[in-house]
Amino acid sequence: MPTPYRRHAYRDAPYLLNSLPGALHHRPLAFAHRGADPRRENTMGAFRHAVDLGYRYLEIDVRTAADGTLVVFHDEELDRATSGSGLLSEKTWEQLAELRVGTGDGFTEPLVRFEELLSTWGDVHLNVDLKDAAAVTEFARLVEKHQAHDRVLAASFNDARRRSVRRRLTRPVAASGGWAATALIVLLGPLGLMGRLGGRVADIDCVQVPVSQGRIRVVTPRFVQRCHRAGLQVHVWVVDDPAEMHELLDMGVDGLMTDDAEALAEVMRERSVWPQR
Template sequence: MRYLLNTEPGPLQGRVLAFAHRGADPTRENTMGAFRRAVALGYRYLEIDVRTAACGTLVVFHDESLDRVTDGTGKLREKTWDELSRLRVGPAGRAGDADARLVRFEDLLTAWDDVHLNVDLKDAESVAEFVRIVEEHQAHDRVLVASFHDARRRRTVQRFTRPVASSAGWASTALFVFLGPLGLTRALAGRAADVDCLQVPVKQGPVRVVTPGFLRRCHRAGLQVHVWVVDDPVEMHRLLDMGVDGLMTDDAEALAAVMRERSLWPQRGAETPEDAAEDAEDAVEDAGEAGDVGGP
C-alpha cells in the first residue's frame, strides 16, 4: 500500500487526510510528546522536518538554529546527537520532561507501524541517511519526501529501491499556480509526473493559491492538494467543501473535531460502521488521557 491511503484501493479511499504539523503542539513541536498526543487523538499522518547533526544523526527539527524552541543555542548541524539529546523543547519548566526532548528520525519511524511521516528534508546532508533508514526498515509506504528544493527531492527519490511518495518543490508548484490558469496544466503535468501531490499554503503573499480552479487543474493532472497550515475551523470547513485532499494543522483538537463532524475520524479506515464508531469513542478517550499528561 502506498503512502496516500485515500487513493484507490486504500482504506481511506475518497477521504481527506489530516496531518499534525510538527506534531500539532506548538509549545513542543517535533517532539515525542507532541507526536504521542497527536496519535492518541487519532492522527496517522505526521508532518515533520529533519536535519543532520554534526555526527551524521538525522534529527527531527525544523529550524537551522536551536535558539527559538529549545534551551540550547547555536546551529543544530554543529552539535552531536549526544549534545542535542540533552536539550528540551518549550518553556524552561520542561527541563525534566522526557517527552519534550529532541527525537531521532529513526526512533520516530519505528515508534508506530501504522503512522505515516511527511518528511521535509531541510539540508542536503540528510538525503543519504534518510534513504538508508527507510531502506533498512522497509518503510517505503510510510514516508513522503518533501523539500522546497525539487532537485533535492528528485535526488532522494531516485536512491530508493522501491517507489516512495513525494510532493513537488516550490518551483514546480509555482508553475502550477501561475501558468495553470493559462491553459498549460497538461504540459505542466509532465514536469510533475514523478510527484503525488502539491502541498501549499492557502495564500502566498497577495496571491491566493488554493482556489476551485487550482484544485480542478491539479486533480486533472492526477495530483492531490494538501494545504498548510490551517488552524481555524471555519477555514477548515471551507477548504474541505472546496475539495482539498489534505489539511495540515497546528491545532490538533480543532482539526480532529472538524473531521469528526464530517464522520472522517479517526484517520484510519475501519471495516464496518460499528468499528468506526468504536474507534471514534476510543480516540476521544485517548485524547482526554493525552491532555492530562504533558498537554499544552
C-alpha cells in the same frame, strides 16, 4: 450532513491511503503539523498526543547533526525552540540529546532522532520535510533499512532533494512538489499550460501549499480542479480555524495540516472521517 466527497482520478500511492480502496478512500487526510502542539513541536510528546487523538499522518522536519544523525527539528538554529543555542548542524547527537524542546512554559521534551520516530508506530505515516541537502542520503538509508517506503513522503522546497531521494531508493516513495514545481502549477495552470509541465508533474503525487502566498491566493476551486485533473492531491498548510477547514474541505482539498490537533480532529469527526488511525 457531511459533504459528499467527489471521486477524482488519484494516482495510486500506498502512502496516500485515500488513493487506495479502504476506509479512507477518497476521504480527506488530516496531518498533525510538527505534531500539532506548538509548545513542544516535533517531539515524541506531541506526536504521541496526535496519534492518541486518531491522527495517522504526522508532518515533520528533519535536519542533519554534525555526526550524520538525522534529527526531527525545523529551525536551522536551536535558539527559538530549545534550551540550547547555535546551529544544529554543528552539534553531535550526543550534545543534542542533552537539550530540551519547549516554548513559553519551559523546556521539557527531548529532541527526537528520525529513526526513533520511524520505528515507533508501524501504521503512522510521516510527511518528511528534508531541511538540508545532507539529509537526503541518511533519509534514504533509513527508509531502506526499515522498508518504510509506503509510510513516508519526501517533501522539500528544493525539488532537487526530492529527486535525489528517489534515485537512492530501491522502491519509490510518495513525493510532493517543491517551490519550483508548485509555482509553475500556480502560474501556468490558469493559462491552460499544465500540459507543458511534463516531468515536473509526473514524478510527484501531491502539492502541499499554503492558502495564500503573500498577496497571491493559491488555493482556489480552479486550482484544486486543475491539480485533480493532473492526478495530484492538494494538501493545505497550516490551517487552525475550523470555519476555514470546512471551507477548504468543501472546496475539495485532499488534506489539511494543522497546529491545532483537537480542532482538526473535531472537524473530521463532524464529517465522519475520524479517527483515521
